[in-house]
Amino acid sequence: MSWKKVENLAVAIFNFTAQNEHHLTIQVGDLLYIKEKSADWYHGYLYYKPDRTGTFPCSFVHVKDHDVVQYVDRSYLMPTEDPVSVEAKDTLREWRTKLLHLYTHDSREKYKALLHAMEEVLAQRRLLSNATREKLQATKDLMTTTMDQINSQLQLPVTPRDNQCNPVDPIKTSIQHLHRLHQKRAETSHETSDTSDPGKAQKKKQELLTYHLLMRVNRVEHVFPEDCDMFFFLYNVDKHETISERFIIHMPKTGNTSEAFNLTTGNAVLFTDLAEKDMDVKGMEVICQIVRRGKMLLDDRKGSGTHLRRPYAYGGLDVQQVLKDKGKGDTLFDGDEYQNTHTLPVFVCQSQSQENEFAALDGGVMKKLASRGGQKQCTVLLNLKVLAGDLNSLRRDLPNIKYSKTTAVAHKLGFPDIILPGYVRNDIYVTLSQSQFDKGEKRAERNVEVSIVVRDNDGKMIPHTIVLGANEDPTNEFQSFIFYHNNMPRWNETFKLSIPYEKINDAHLCISFRHLAKKEVKDKMEKTYAYSFLKVMKEDGSILADGDHYLSVYKVENKKWFEGASYLQQKMSAVAPSPSSKILAKSMSFDMHQVNQATLARPRGEFVVLSTLTCSTKLTQKVELLMLLKWKMKEHDLTVTLTNITHVDGEEVVKFLQDTLDCLFEILNTTSERYQEPVFTALVSIFKQLNLDRYCHFSTVVDVYLSKHFSATQAYKYLVWSFNNRVKTYVSDAAIGLAEQYCPVFESMQLIFRFMVQSYALHESATKSSDTSFKLDVEESFTSLFDLMNLTEDKAKGVHLNQSAVLIYLPNVLPEITHILSIEEISSLLSKFLNSIRSTADTVLSEKLHFIQKVITSPVRLLATPAARDALLPTIMKHLIMYMDQTLPKHIHKASYVGNRDCFTCVGKVLETF
Secondary structure, three states: OOOEEEEEEEEEOOOEOOOOOOEOOEOOOOEEEEEEEOOOEEEEEEOOEEEEEEEEEHHHEEEEOEEEEEEOOEEEEEEOOOHHHHHHHHHHHHHHHHHHHHHHOOOHHHHHHHHHHHHHHHHHHHHHOOOOHHHHHHHHHHHHHHHHHHHHHOOOOOOOEOOOOOEOOOOOOOHHHHHHHHHHHHHHHHHOOOOOOOOOOOHHHHOOOOEEEEEEEEEEEOOOOOEEEEEEEEEEOOOOEEOEOOEEEEEOOOOOOOOEEEOOOOOEEEEEEEOOOOOOOOOEEEEEEEEEEEOOOOOOOOOOOOOEEEEEEEEEEEOHHHHHOOOOOOOOOOOOOOOOEEEEEEEEOOOHHHHHOOOOOOOOHHHHHHHHOOOOOEEEEEEEEEEEOOHHHHHHHOHHHOOOOOOEEEOEOOOOOOOOOOOOOEEEEEEEEEEEOOOOOOOOOOOEEEEEEEEOOOOOEOOOOEEOOOOOOOEOEEEOOOOOOOOOOEEEEEEEEOOOHHHHHHOEEEEEEEEOOOOHHHHHHOOEEEEEEEEOEOOOOOEOOOEEEEEEOEEEOOOOOOHHHHHHHOOOEOOOOOOOOOOHHHHOOOOOOOOOOOOEEOOOOOEEEEEEEEEEOOOOOOHHHHHHHOHHHHHHHHHHHHHHHOOOOHHHHHHOHHHHHHHHHHHHHHOOHHHHHHHHHHHHHHHHHHOOHHHHHHHHHHHHHHHHHOOOOOHHHHHHHHHHHHHHHHHHOHHHOOHHHHHHHHHOHHHHHHHHHHHHHHHHHHHOOOOHHHHHHHHHHHHHHHHHHOOOOOOOOOHHHHHHHHHHHHHHHHHHHOOOOOHHHHHHHHHHHHHOOOOOOHHHHHHHHHHHHHHHOOOOOOOOOHHHHHHHHHHHHHHHHHHHHHHOOOOHHHOOOHHHHHHHHHHHHHHHOO
């Protein structure tokens, strides 16, 4: 065994007991100094007990970051610790003294409160060592808020912190900056005063996180009379909508023997891509529905059959308490499998009225079960854990929560809040909602089974296109469960269509209805008595719109009614019933429409409701967007297409953001210049949508697109020309008063210049040469802005709106143009820009102060070099003095103007730059 000399620090992550005299016994958490390394072994000693040396396995320790400290003529390795973690350790030691004082002076309430706070900080400190990057900042913020609040209550010094919650050095920080940090920290502490509720802490940051709910079913205690399927899914009670796909566990028949099933495989599911609005603690339940497979009636001794799907039991779990504990780091899969176990009560349907409530989820399952009273007949024990962050990061950074290959992944019914380029999905969710049927010639109401298959335009079935659950393989047919003697059933069963993209244009859902009797012999004599259908695609090429679809129901008398798909010639949609009608069918009124009187007839008052939801990055419900994506097929209509794209709502655009941008920049590069202006207008429309608060998290999408997918090397020429032309056009036509039409251009400046600069960088990389005219065009952009800022309200009505927009968004452009202009050139242009402002409108003056603040604190550091400082600083000070001269009253001690305070803040920031 050959040894190589190394110097490192490591921490033990597993216990290791020495097997011989050369080994070193280590415990989890021990800090180790590594001196040598072989293939699979380290040689070293305990950091705090150097006399204990030996060898230990490499896989039992984790190499830790360290700092090299020089002392006299020797260097030492010191472990690098998070400053917040170090502070927490010192704070806990100080609190220990206070805790002893409270205990000895019999202050029970204060003692318990401080002890609880110490436990909270200890739990949060443990999280710092294994938190994901997304959760690290939230954990640090929550922990420091707790420490600051308790320190304030104990009249101990409160530590000033930076934006990352790390303590700042008061010696190296100005007094004014320290004051602002204390103010900001006080506001944060006030907003998160309820430290027992991590869901309230840093709510704004958490809104941008993606959540996942990890669930494991451990045990089911019940006597199953027949084979059963257990369906689990998430449901929003307030919005009356299903949140996730369904997860299925198949349970075998137990007969009359009481048995508890301990589930070990196929019992875990991860509900993914949940947003903050989905995690609303007031409205989400985990629903469990159990469907048995067997006889129509359990107490019917003469009945037979093993194929009928019948409602059996249902229950729910209010996850409010679980969500309250999110962020506390409960260890779901660590240690005892029943740690953090929750009981989901399930009630068996004892009557037909209870059976009819099986799928009626509106109003909340928990409330209905509470109103029923009595004892639950089935108990489901499960674990729940809330995870926050990107799923791939969680798998990498938190190996202790990695799920096995048998863990199912139940996607959200809808898109996640953040859709990155490369995210591919082509799912169509169909919910069989409800229906209404006539008795016909039968004395009793029907036992209706609905069958749904996917067929093409020739009537041929497209196989393996229906997915019943997240952990199920695709099948050919969906069969509903059956309500006993019910002509107005409400199923609310959801399944997923997985139709190949190349076949989706010809696909439709063929829906058939069959009445089933109690006896299997009679069932075989029954045949499909009615049918309906739903086309997946519209004639214009767009996908079926989301929402409810009321479908006509037609009678069938020919066994081969589906051959050739002749039924597609019928009218698909029925008239939606009146919302005010107590019984939906009473308001239905159809015209008889027949193609073949011998085989097809449309009954009066019968309909079925299917609800669809499309989650596809390949299919769109907007014809305008579809026309853009296929612009080469109808290039003669390109002007109209580009105009229509500006009217598409942002939610649809961001789903196809990469494809939309690719098309627009391809049009710029391949077509004549006559489409230059419409393309620029379309880009501004998209950028305006991305600037909205609800789409602010899509900045990540733009970052990835620019770095990995954007390839338009000539786009910078068109973008800079179009921007300059828009500004010049507005300045020349300002008297007309079209300020609102041009405002989106200035609000989109940052993205316009980002794409412009990236395009120029690609051009330089491809041609190995620079375009000197581009620098002149960028300078011309500033010159055009000078002319805009020089306008006044008396000559240009509403100009203050655009001037304010420029002042707000221009600082965001500065980091982008540093690739084109030097710091000194930017400072000189900004100096001229400030001097060009002539407006005296209050909004412009206020935004000018904020503009100066942003320029001073910009990451470009415009005051860092003497030349840049000489060009910009005198102008900044001149405008601050001018503002204060105009606003300060004679008795300055009575002044309380916000503007004056902003001026003083600007002066303080200037002093901090030196």
